Amino acid sequence: MRKADATPHAAALIESMRDIGYSLETALADIIDNSITARATHIEILSDTASESPAIGIVDNGCGMTEAQLVEAMRPGSRNPLDDRDEHDLGRFGLGLKSASFSQCRRLTVVTRRQGQTSCAIWDLDEVARTNEWAISLHSDPASVPWSDRLGETGTLVVWEELDRLSSGIKHDLARGADHMNRAIAMAERHLRLVFHRFMEDGRQAVSIWLNGRKLQPTDPFARQHPGHQEDPEDRLQLVGGVVTFQCFTLPHHKSMSKEEWEELGGPEGHLRSQGFYIYRGRRLIITGSWLGLARQTELTKLCRIRVDIPNTMDASWKIDVKKASAQLPPAVRDRMRHIVERFAQTSKRTYQRRGQRLVDEHRMPVWQRVQKDGIIIYRPDPEHPALANFSEALPAELRQAFASCISLIGGSLPVDALHADFAGTAEEIRADEVDEETIRQTLEAMVPRLLAQGCDADQVALVLRQLEPFKTAWAVTEAMLKEFTKDADDE
Incomplete structure (x- = not known):
């Protein structure tokens, strides 16, 4: 048996390393992984996008490297992925610094300082292409x-220059490239x-990350600082390689949060796509909001x-x-996660369903009735609602049937398909139409006497109406009018 030299061509392989699949955000995260592993507590991301030679830099206050350590760190495959790692080490393959950087730039410079000694090394891909040598x-x-x-x-300090992937077109149009x-x-x-x-929330050991002089604030996907969130006890699964820990969180309903808080939690893709598992490796998030094939993304589970x-x-x-951006579930973990999903998804559904049940409580005179028949849910206007019934009684006898037909037509024309499509995507943006003050007054005239006749006092009437639309949305106007009606009733 003979042997032949199969050393990879430097120019070809190093260009291939640029296409592992990094985006700018995953490339930056990989560099920050190295900073955190080096025990940095202060990390700055700096950018110069306006000059003819744009650059991005990441500088930290970690432990730094000697020149020998720097040379090793610049070597592709500097660590065997089978080697044991410190439990706080966010690396694995010895490729992150190089592959992440090459995905964004053609010139990588690393300056490091340790024990008073400063070292600097450069990978220049154009130089590698010219010499076909693995040389820094x-x-x-x-x-x-x-x-x-x-x-x-x-x-x-890590510096990216010659940003050919990121600054597409910048040589021809500086303004467009910078933008x-x-x-x-x-x-x-x-x-x-x-x-x-x-890492950013970790008390006195917190890592601060700055972007061009501005300190970034952490985004907690579980809203643990909000009093309306719910969390279950931790569940632990002991496996051969270590312990996997699970913890379930239910976000607050969007009506109990400000619009800014809600949008921050949902992110650019919204809450429907942000539900599911958040998988952390060494407290570093690697998978964001996915059911991993164990459940469907639905409107009723988007708080999970x-x-x-x-x-x-x-x-x-x-x-x-x-890239630390994907993973596959071991069979034992998949089985445990399936059971967790089946149990936990009901919590989010109940958060919405309880609100729906309150809205159609028969003791609160809803305009819309919720009727279940043969497994089908039907919503129809209630002709016995005081406002509708009083108006019908005030009509001449020959018009009452026509009015009842109009009410039936409204119920039969409910745009179910359109509502389903809207609720599936942006339920929190759906609102009932506003009503004017005269409509509120006429409705109160019909409802308040009925509630008082049922034995409610003024405070109980206010409590009931404050939970119903259209009074809830226009409560300031409703409350002022309500005092008139309940005062008259008290006088009588």
């Missing part, structure tokens, strides 16, 4: 490197605030979010990829 450049004076003055006593890069950076911000939120924590000792069984 070592510089003894990094003063000309952008943002090198931001490096403290210890730490590391494109700024939009990409703005989109990456939300991703970083979410992926590293647990389940946190899953796995240790880095289970990377192989979970098939964690280089």
